[in-house]
Amino acid sequence: MRRGEARRGWLMALPALAVIALIALGPVLWAVWESLYLHDLRMPWLGRRLIGLRNYVEALSNPRFWEAIGHTVAFAAVSVTLEIVLGLALAVAVDSMTRGRGVVRTAMLLPWAVPTVVVGLVWRFMFETPTGLIWFADPLAAWVPIVLADVWKTTPFVAVLLLAGLQNIERSLYEAAQMDGATAWRQFTGITLPLLKPALLVALVFRTVDAFRVFDVIYVMTGGGPGTATEPIAMYTFSVLLENLRFGYGSALSVMIFGVTFLLALVAIRLMGRGALVEPAP
């Protein structure tokens, strides 16, 4: 391409790039800037001072921050694993159906279409038993309804994603394997899994990023309790920013969450670049 043409290309793309920068980058940069300040809306006598990285130091030396990170990571690991395993089972089952696949596929998506807040409330009511184990007063048991609600809601999403991947696999591969006497399990591990890898990766990345930002389902079910035993990092940030109105410190927390999810997304793009977005070779 000639240099002049390239320059003109950039010039033409400039307005669009500027809009993207303004919309996507603007708020992020503003949050980064704000995070360098002491800015407590409710304590105006402290003023609004530039304090460098002190907000970040405060977060990193606060046990509640690390506990919240721990909760988030644990929640993501458990719920995403369950969703992928169950979603895969569901997808394989639906894929092997000979009739009514369309109807099932639509029905399957219903839980996913229910607003998360409603899902959370329904599951909370189910677990608010007047006798027996009090789920929401036990630091470990309180996770059970939360994870169940999340898995119930998002497994269908994973399943549909994987079903699309399954339907891309050439049927003749299975026929050939059968001729060679491969068992069903051997076919699954030898053909299905390797060829489904790109779709699995997409599901994994989407769900992990989502799970890392979990807020609504926990907010309506436990509010982060008992104590702070189910408080994820997004809820801690919410409490700091919107309940205590500590804009500086809250921005520092937001920037850190953004950093982690951004890294996750980058890793995902790199991984997917190696095949996920490309048609699997037949």
Next chain:
Amino acid sequence: MQRCFRKPSADITAVIKAVSGHARDGERTIVSVVREIGCALATLLCTAVVLGCARTDPHVLTFAGSAVGREGEAIRRQLDRFQRMHPEIRVEVQSTPDAADHRHQLYVQWLNARAADPDVLQLDVVWAPEFAAAGWILDLDRFRPDVQDFFPATLTATRWNGTLYALPWFVDVGMLYWRTDVMDRAPMNLDELRDQAARGMREHAIPYGFVWQGARYEGLVTVFLEYLGAFGGGILDDHGGVVVDSDRAVAALTSMRDSIYADQFVPALVLTWQEEQARLAFQNGQAVFMRNWPYAYGLLQDPVQSRVAGRFGIAPMPAASGGSPTAALGGSVLAINANSGDVDAAYQLIEYLLEPPQLLDRARIAGQYPPRPTMYESQELEDALRIVPADARRIIEHAVPRPATPIYSELSQILQIAVHRALTRQQEPRDALQRAATDMRALLARTELEGQHP
């Protein structure tokens, strides 16, 4: 679609033409167009001036607070009467969210932006020092208010650095509801309460001995405050120092925890309960004792929904040895926006709302307890609240305000977490309170409030 879009603008042109006297069709000289534009601008300007006048009129007051349900009915009636007495003042009600947290957040946004509206604010009692320290509400000492006839505790809660910033409007106190069909008299101390609860559960087959508010929220802190007082402990001392990790405080929290797991007369369910769950359990006859606010009284006396109507009484929360019966003090206070355009009219309104007849009216309509002790001698208040006023007065006199500090909300958040952790057996009471005390001291240092106190 196209037609819909065009029509209004055509109408506007016609109006402008009519106004400017150029409605004749076909005539469109440059002069006429200029005149039309000029006329339109003039109209706009006039509108702006009129609107501007309305906004800067010194005699329009805005009141912000609870304006729904019975409280809304009460305030509207009162404001109508006020306006009839003061024809030169007009009062508008600015409705605010009912949930305390949301209302607080809205107030902070308004006041932080130095808005002149609302002029008069209904504040939760614990917000007064916060807004005072921020410089958002006016000191009221300048009006030399007569504070003789207020419960002393209600005034303590509205002072900051020795200055009065708000006046009490109505009082909320934590009290013990007890079943008159299960025992002859209210328990004198916590041991008696435990024994009577156990006996009631055993002999009357009542499932719960004692229910309170144990979910992780502000209500839990008020219950904890009452136990603290019962054991002679506190959150902050008189000099603003943190004492919530004292031995007495640990004993108080341990007693709360033992009542659930060791003595088992408090169901672990309360750890997820707020006021209404406790009220429903007591109302259905499922509890021997309940700790709750005055609002429950009228509802429990209603035979249509309550199974215990006429079979319960109220008493101060009992104490352990070494402490004293303690009631957490809640309620609302009235304050004036520091940027209000007409502070004298605003103060007139506050004075009016705090007159005994107005407080009585509120008691009658909304069931709220007046902050003036002398009113508790009147038969009228007994009729309005359907309680024995002497009982209520005795409880309010035991009332203890929550720490009057600008950072109360943050302190409370720390305590909510610590107490809930200990009660759900994630931490030992001493460890939980020590961690809370450390966090609270760090908070005081960060906010440069160490050594400052009411």
